Amino acid sequence: MVATKSITLPARQAFLIAYSTGILWLRRNPSSLVFTAISPFSLLFVLFVISNGQYVQFAVAGSLVMALVGYGLALGQDISFYKTEYKIQDVFVASPVSPLTYMMGLALSELMFGLPALTALAALVVYFGASLFNIPLLVATILLLWSSMSAMGFFLSSHMLHMRNATQVISFVNVILAVLPPVFYPIANLPEQLQYLSYAVPTTHASLMLQHSMGLPVPAGWSLEFGYAVQIAYLVGFVTLAKTRAIWRET
Amino acid sequence: MLAIDADSLTKVYKGSSRAALNNVSIKVDSAKIFTLLGRNGAGKTTFVRMAATQLLPTSGSISVLGYDAVRQAKQVRQLISVVPQEGRPLRALTPWDHVYNWLQIRGEDKKQAREKTEAVLQKLELSEVRDRPAMNLSGGMKQKILVAMALAVDAQLLFLDEPTIGLDPVSRRQVWSAVKDWKAKGGSILLTTHYMDEAEMLSDYIAIIDRGSVVAEGTVRDLRKVIPQNTRIDVARDGLDIETLQSFGSVVDTGAGTLRVFTFESSIRELSELAIRRNLPFTVSPVTLDDVFVYLVGNIESNGGWSQRSQ
Ligand SMILES: Nc1ncnc2c1ncn2[C@@H]1O[C@H](COP(=O)(O)OP(=O)(O)O)[C@@H](O)[C@H]1O
Ligand SMILES: [Mg+2]
Numbered sequence: 001m002v003a004t005k006s007i008t009l010p011a012r013q014a015f016l017i018a019y020s021t022g023i024l025w026l027r028r029n030p031s032s033l034v035f036t037a038i039s040p041f042s043l044l045f046v047l048f049v050i051s052n053g054q055y056v057q058f059a060v061a062g063s064l065v066m067a068l069v070g071y072g073l074a075l076g077q078d079i080s081f082y083k084t085e086y087k088i089q090d091v092f093v094a095s096p097v098s099p100l101t102y103m104m105g106l107a108l109s110e111l112m113f114g115l116p117a118l119t120a121l122a123a124l125v126v127y128f129g130a131s132l133f134n135i136p137l138l139v140a141t142i143l144l145l146w147s148s149m150s151a152m153g154f155f156l157s158s159h160m161l162h163m164r165n166a167t168q169v170i171s172f173v174n175v176i177l178a179v180l181p182p183v184f185y186p187i188a189n190l191p192e193q194l195q196y197l198s199y200a201v202p203t204t205h206a207s208l209m210l211q212h213s214m215g216l217p218v219p220a221g222w223s224l225e226f227g228y229a230v231q232i233a234y235l236v237g238f239v240t241l242a243k244t245r246a247i248w249r250e251t
Numbered sequence: 252m253l254a255i256d257a258d259s260l261t262k263v264y265k266g267s268s269r270a271a272l273n274n275v276s277i278k279v280d281s282a283k284i285f286t287l288l289g290r291n292g293a294g295k296t297t298f299v300r301m302a303a304t305q306l307l308p309t310s311g312s313i314s315v316l317g318y319d320a321v322r323q324a325k326q327v328r329q330l331i332s333v334v335p336q337e338g339r340p341l342r343a344l345t346p347w348d349h350v351y352n353w354l355q356i357r358g359e360d361k362k363q364a365r366e367k368t369e370a371v372l373q374k375l376e377l378s379e380v381r382d383r384p385a386m387n388l389s390g391g392m393k394q395k396i397l398v399a400m401a402l403a404v405d406a407q408l409l410f411l412d413e414p415t416i417g418l419d420p421v422s423r424r425q426v427w428s429a430v431k432d433w434k435a436k437g438g439s440i441l442l443t444t445h446y447m448d449e450a451e452m453l454s455d456y457i458a459i460i461d462r463g464s465v466v467a468e469g470t471v472r473d474l475r476k477v478i479p480q481n482t483r484i485d486v487a488r489d490g491l492d493i494e495t496l497q498s499f500g501s502v503v504d505t506g507a508g509t510l511r512v513f514t515f516e517s518s519i520r521e522l523s524e525l526a527i528r529r530n531l532p533f534t535v536s537p538v539t540l541d542d543v544f545v546y547l548v549g550n551i552e553s554n555g556g557w558s559q560r561s562q
Pocket of ligand 1: 264271289290291292295298
């Protein structure tokens, strides 16, 4: 009994947090969905127009990756807000809800805000070449990146609270993860040394997986297993950071 | 068992040279209302947050309901419920959403959660607005949502950090009554406030805290004895010299054109005759907690601007 409760209660808690901050919020504020749903398509649109449609697969992969990075960072912002503006995090800290459950709940809530855009982008991936056979790969890629970015956002947020330049930190991380590495463009466009460097960035692999699933050529040295390995390593790393180094009780 | 047992508790915030809380030892009995009374910045919230496992102490020890609040936070968190200072409800969610979902997050099933939500919203007179988003509610109602969330939870110890700030007099009394109900069910309460009437109305025991230290503690009755006299007479200042009044007891200038004499019942008659002869308005009242507070802690603007204290 105790054992099952210890697993199901956190799941229920996370769902209820997501329900309150995501579903209920959206139900009462449907217009807020429009903005979160549309913004991931801006770059897609620009790249599509500039390249006369030739670049569309990279643009789709890149936009999907960038959207997921954005949800992780938005989670960080939400958390800072819940902590300093609403003080609601204080209520959670002084309760049986664990920090990871709280993080999971808010990350799920971000996912709900992102669902329309994610669904549309995933549909585009399928439309631009992914066979139905590749859908599990697509879903796995989305979930992996979503969870590691959420853990990163949670960790970052707890350290950005008292920083006046939190917004700059967020744009900086966005550039490092979604703009500079080969997320929107083929990795082969980079000089060789930079290619090695970009393999250290998890979003490179997420984009390569998406490119692969759309049937684009991938570099000789890269494989799906490699991609999974790097992303799982980051996920474990970020979750560990979130679990052990994120500030829950203040010091 | 003690609800809270703090021993030489000290907190120095990072980057600060002064201790926000300095060697504070406090024992809070269970099934009682314990009040930390102090001005802004005295250290009340710092104490509450350490006891409620939201903040780590710099030194000293604190146990809550028999568990070490530093090392056994997990056990403590099962048993407590909090209203943080200056908390705010989520804008788009209603009072019902807040309480009902929070109860489920704290492990209640839907049926229990529904019953308890109804009861607490009723108690705090939020039933009528239960389905209105918080952003459309007054400040007082928003605050009551947070109080409702905390009160609805089945816990042993309730932390209320300035729970009635911004509430109208009727709402304050609703909160007081709900807090008393909590105690009647055997629950313990740590309350902070800077409202004297609130402290006087609710507290079984009070610790007056100033600049990070406890300067006096006891029941309301004990604390009144901090001032040796039991009667206070306010008399208009015009033409009265302090020396004349000092023969009756301690005199303070309230700064509002009034002198306040702390004295004994035996002097009421003589002093009032003096005032009547000179045609000066005066009032007689028992020494209040307010007086004790000002006597111990000094000037507070909101209290009429006491400008000097004589012995
Ligand atoms: N996070 C913090 N960092 C630095 N100083 C703080 C922090 N929180 C409170 N303080 C300082 O600690 C002292 C006590 O504050 P607090 O416990 O909030 O008082 P109260 O609740 O009685 O108004 C104040 O001087 C305040 O400025
Ligand atoms: Mg305070």
